Structures are given as C-alpha cells and as structure tokens.
Amino acid sequence: MLFHGRAFKPWRIWTRRPLWLKTLIGMLTGVAIGLGWSEQALLLKPVGTLFVNTIQMLMVPLIFCSIIAGLTGLLKGQTLDRVGIRAIGYYLCSTALAICIGLMMGWLLEPGVGADMGPYQRPEAIQDLTLATALTQLVPRNPIQAIVDGKILQVIVFAVALALALNASGRxxxxxxxxxxxxxxxxxxxxxxxxxxxxxxxCALMAWMTGKYGGAIMLPLLKVIGAVYLGCLLHVLGVYSSLLLLLARLNPLHYFKSIIDAQAVAFTSSSSEITLPISQTCAERRLGVSPRIAAKVLPIGATINMDGTALYQGVTALFVAQAFGVDLHLFDYLIIISIVTLASIGTAGTPGTGLMLLTLTLTAVGLPLEGVALIAGIDRILDMARTTVNVSGDLLVSVLIGRREEELDLAIYQDPRAGEEIDFSAH
Structure with missing residues (x-):
C-alpha cells in the first residue's frame, strides 16, 4: 500500500507520536481491555508489575546522583553569595508552601474517594514509625545500607551532605x-x-485494575485534574499576589500581565528549561528586574523551584491513599513535605519529572506504586499546569529579590506598556 508515493508503514505513525499521547492511548486501551475482557485482563498484571519494578530500580540511584549533580552544579565550587542564598531560601519555602496547598486540596476535595481499590496494607515498618524514631533515623548509620533498603529521606540527607562536602573540597x-x-x-x-x-x-496495569475493580476508577481522575488546577490557581493568584503585596509592596496586576508569554510557553512545552530565555526577557524588559539578578535567580529557579510539581505531589499522593483505602496521618504529611522539598534540589525541569518524583513520594510513605499508572495517563494535562506555576514562581522570586536588593526598576514595573514591542516568536 502506497501513501503519497511511499510504502505506508502504520508503526511509524505510532513511533512518531509524543510519549504523553502514547501513554494516554495506552491507558485508554487498558481500560477498554479491562472492561471488555475482565478475566483475561487479570493475566496482564505481571507485565505491569515488571514496569513498576523497573521504575523502583531507578528511583534511589537517580535521586542520589541528581541531587549531588544539581547541588554541586548550583554551587560550582564557590560559596553562594547573598542573592543566591536568598533565592534558594525563597524557592524552598514556596515549594513547601505549595505542597501544603496540594495536601489541603486533596484532603478537602477527596479525589480518590469512590475508586474503592483497597484495602491496602502498608509495610509495618512505615506504619509503626513515629516522629521521634524518624528524627533519630534521619542520618543513616550506613549510607550504603540506606541506599539498598530504599530509605529515601536518609538517602537525600546523605546526598546533600556529600554534595556540600565535595563542593568544599575544591579541586x-x-x-x-x-x-x-x-x-x-x-x-x-x-x-x-x-x-x-x-x-x-x-496499558497492562490499567487493564488489570479495570478488570478487577471496574470502570469506576476512571471518574476520580477528573477530580484529580480539577483539584490540581484549582490548587495551582489558588497558589498563583492567592499566594503570589500576597507575597508581592506584603514583601515587595507592589501591585500584582502588572506582574500577571507581564509574565503571560512565559506562562504560555511553559504551559505548552511543560519545561522550565525551555521557557528560561522567555522568562529572562519578561523579567528584564517587562518587570524591571536587573540583568544581574535575573541571570542569577532564574537559572536557580529552573533547577530547584518546583512549586507546581510539589502541589501536584500533594494532590496525587492523597488521591492514591484514598483510592486504596489508606489513612495518612500528620507524620505522613510531614514526610511528603520533606521528601518533595529536598528532592526538588536535583529534579530536572523537564516533562515527566513529576511522575518520577511521585514514585519517590509513594515509596516513602508506603503507598502502592500501581497508583502511578492511574496518574500516568493524565500526567501531561497536569504537567502543563504545574510547569506554568513553576515558571511563575521563578519570576516572582526574581521580582522579590530585585526589590530587596534595590535592583528593580519601578518605572518599568509600573509601566503598563513595558515590553510590548518584544517579539517572543524569535526565541
């Protein structure tokens, strides 16, 4: 069969599709298989389990190496100056605040209620963990054993300490x-x-879960999307506006108008790194941030600022817990906040990062990784929102630090026509 003079090869259509679209198609195909052939679909569980095990194989070495590479790359053999320290402090605090909002949205909206995939029994070692025990175990006695056992917080603490030590060692x-x-x-x-x-x-996991639990597991996913987008709006419009008013005494309206081009690129590309040149232009030409501040603060933000991703982690972690009938306690919430905030240091600002970080979060609190399959199909939809929040947070911190360092041109910031002549299509 010829197609425009060439042999038609159907598999090429599949291989050329973006990964998010193929994953969505795989998810829908799995649901169709589970609904149409429920008994046969149960036989696909080993394939799904193999995929989950492969992800687990990656998580500890990935987070260990990426934190060391990310932190040492950030420091680059030097001690951070006042601007760098202030930027990291702002970013980590806003990330922790964002995940609290995500947890609040998950707790209030209960997106996982109705999925009825439980009950699931968490490992006893995690159930019996108390705050006092966790604090005494925060520093590993044997870091190699912590890596082998997959004790995430211990691995992160050791990675941060080793990165700081390597940076201080100089040549x-x-x-x-x-x-x-x-x-x-x-x-x-x-x-x-x-x-x-x-x-x-x-596809295999969704076929097994749909065959076992029925098609009702799909409806809560719409609630997940709604909870994440609502949380993102609350964080950007509420938290960022409040910070501009309280810390910088600035009108938030021009800030939102000035960053819309960066937000549009972030929403469509789902990558903070790709959006970075647009963000720098918006910061300097529309918000009045000095080039020195923008050049230092925005790359740090693209590396470690994960406000949207953190918020997403809070909603999806609670979704998985609710779907499998697991009651999380205050201590579990603290673990989730700590894991996501610290892991953001080495997490790349590229599409799909949030899904890998979700695996890390679920492992830390003893939740089933089968929940990753539920989120994977809609991850791209969520990724667009969380990347937009990440980029918005990068620009916010550049304004706050520029204001604090007296390197913010108020004439540009307050000019409603600032930067209108910029052609972003050239980027």
Missing part, C-alpha cells in the same frame, strides 16, 4: 563531582528509556 572534589554528574546524566537517559515503555506498562 580535589572535582573528579568525584564529574563522576556523579556523568552518572546523573546516565540515569536521566536510562529514565527516558524506561519511560518509553510507559504506554505498555500503563
């Missing part, structure tokens, strides 16, 4: 930094290879 630490950076690059490549299998793993 002697550079070979190890290069090695960990190379390993981090390799782990990201391996992650991309594994995620290319997501359409098939998600």
């Amino acid at each position: 002697r630490g550079r070979p190890a930094i290069r090695a960990f950076t190379s390993l981090a690059d390799g782990m990201f490549t391996l992650t991309q290879m594994v995620m290319s299998l997501a359409p098939y793993g998600v």
Whole structure:
C-alpha cells in the first residue's frame, strides 16, 4: 500500500507520536481491555508489575546522583553569595508552601474517594514509625545500607551532605563531582528509556485494575485534574499576589500581565528549561528586574523551584491513599513535605519529572506504586499546569529579590506598556 508515493508503514505513525499521547492511548486501551475482557485482563498484571519494578530500580540511584549533580552544579565550587542564598531560601519555602496547598486540596476535595481499590496494607515498618524514631533515623548509620533498603529521606540527607562536602573540597572534589554528574546524566537517559515503555506498562496495569475493580476508577481522575488546577490557581493568584503585596509592596496586576508569554510557553512545552530565555526577557524588559539578578535567580529557579510539581505531589499522593483505602496521618504529611522539598534540589525541569518524583513520594510513605499508572495517563494535562506555576514562581522570586536588593526598576514595573514591542516568536 502506497501513501503519497511511499510504502505506508502504520508503526511509524505510532513511533512518531509524543510519549504523553502514547501513554494516554495506552491507558485508554487498558481500560477498554479491562472492561471488555475482565478475566483475561487479570493475566496482564505481571507485565505491569515488571514496569513498576523497573521504575523502583531507578528511583534511589537517580535521586542520589541528581541531587549531588544539581547541588554541586548550583554551587560550582564557590560559596553562594547573598542573592543566591536568598533565592534558594525563597524557592524552598514556596515549594513547601505549595505542597501544603496540594495536601489541603486533596484532603478537602477527596479525589480518590469512590475508586474503592483497597484495602491496602502498608509495610509495618512505615506504619509503626513515629516522629521521634524518624528524627533519630534521619542520618543513616550506613549510607550504603540506606541506599539498598530504599530509605529515601536518609538517602537525600546523605546526598546533600556529600554534595556540600565535595563542593568544599575544591579541586580535589572535582573528579568525584564529574563522576556523579556523568552518572546523573546516565540515569536521566536510562529514565527516558524506561519511560518509553510507559504506554505498555500503563496499558497492562490499567487493564488489570479495570478488570478487577471496574470502570469506576476512571471518574476520580477528573477530580484529580480539577483539584490540581484549582490548587495551582489558588497558589498563583492567592499566594503570589500576597507575597508581592506584603514583601515587595507592589501591585500584582502588572506582574500577571507581564509574565503571560512565559506562562504560555511553559504551559505548552511543560519545561522550565525551555521557557528560561522567555522568562529572562519578561523579567528584564517587562518587570524591571536587573540583568544581574535575573541571570542569577532564574537559572536557580529552573533547577530547584518546583512549586507546581510539589502541589501536584500533594494532590496525587492523597488521591492514591484514598483510592486504596489508606489513612495518612500528620507524620505522613510531614514526610511528603520533606521528601518533595529536598528532592526538588536535583529534579530536572523537564516533562515527566513529576511522575518520577511521585514514585519517590509513594515509596516513602508506603503507598502502592500501581497508583502511578492511574496518574500516568493524565500526567501531561497536569504537567502543563504545574510547569506554568513553576515558571511563575521563578519570576516572582526574581521580582522579590530585585526589590530587596534595590535592583528593580519601578518605572518599568509600573509601566503598563513595558515590553510590548518584544517579539517572543524569535526565541
């Protein structure tokens, strides 16, 4: 069969589709299989389990290497100056605040109620963990054993400490930094290879879950989308506006008008790194942030600021817990907040990052990773919203620090026509 003079090869249509679309198709195909052939669909569980095990294989070495590479790359053998320290402080605090909003949205809206996939029994070691025990176990006695056992908080604490030590070692630490950076690059490549299998793993898991629990598990996903988008709006319009008013004494309306081009690129690309040049232009030409502040603060934000991703983690973690009938307690919430805030240091601002971080979060609080399959199909829809929040937060912090350092041109910030001549299509 010829297609415009060439042999028609159907598989090329599939291979050229973006991963998010293939994953969505895989999810819907799995649901159709589960509804049409429920008994046969149960046989696909081993395929889905294999995919989940592959993701688990990646998580600890990925987060360990990426935190070391991210933190040492941020420091670059030097001590951070006042601007850098202030930027990191703002970013980490806003990330922690964002995940609190996500947890609140999950608690209030209860997106997982109605899925009825439980009951699920969490590991006893996690159920019996108390705040006092967790604090005493925060620093690993044996870091290698912590890595083997997958004790996420201990691994993160050791990775941060080792990154700081390697950076302080100067030239002697550079070979190890290069090695960990190379390993981090390799782990990201391996992650991309594994995620290319997501359409098939998600299809198998969704077929098994739909065959076992019925099609009712799909409806709560709409509530997840609504909860995440509502939380993102609350964070950007409520929290960011309040910070501008309280900390910088600035009118938020011009801020929102000035960043709309960066938000549009972030929403469509789902990548903070791709949006970075647009963000820098908006910060300098429309918000009046000095080039020195913008050049220093925005790249840090693209590396560690994960407000939208953190909010998404809170909603989806509670969704999985509610879907499987698991009651989370205050201590579990504290673990989720700590994991997401600390892990954001080494998490790349690229599409799909949030899904990998969700796996880390679920593992830390002992929730079933089958929940990842439920989220994977709609992850792109959620990714667009959370990346928009991430980029908005980057620009907010640049304005706050510019104002604090007296490097914010108020004439530009208050000019409603500032930057109108900029052609962003050239970027």
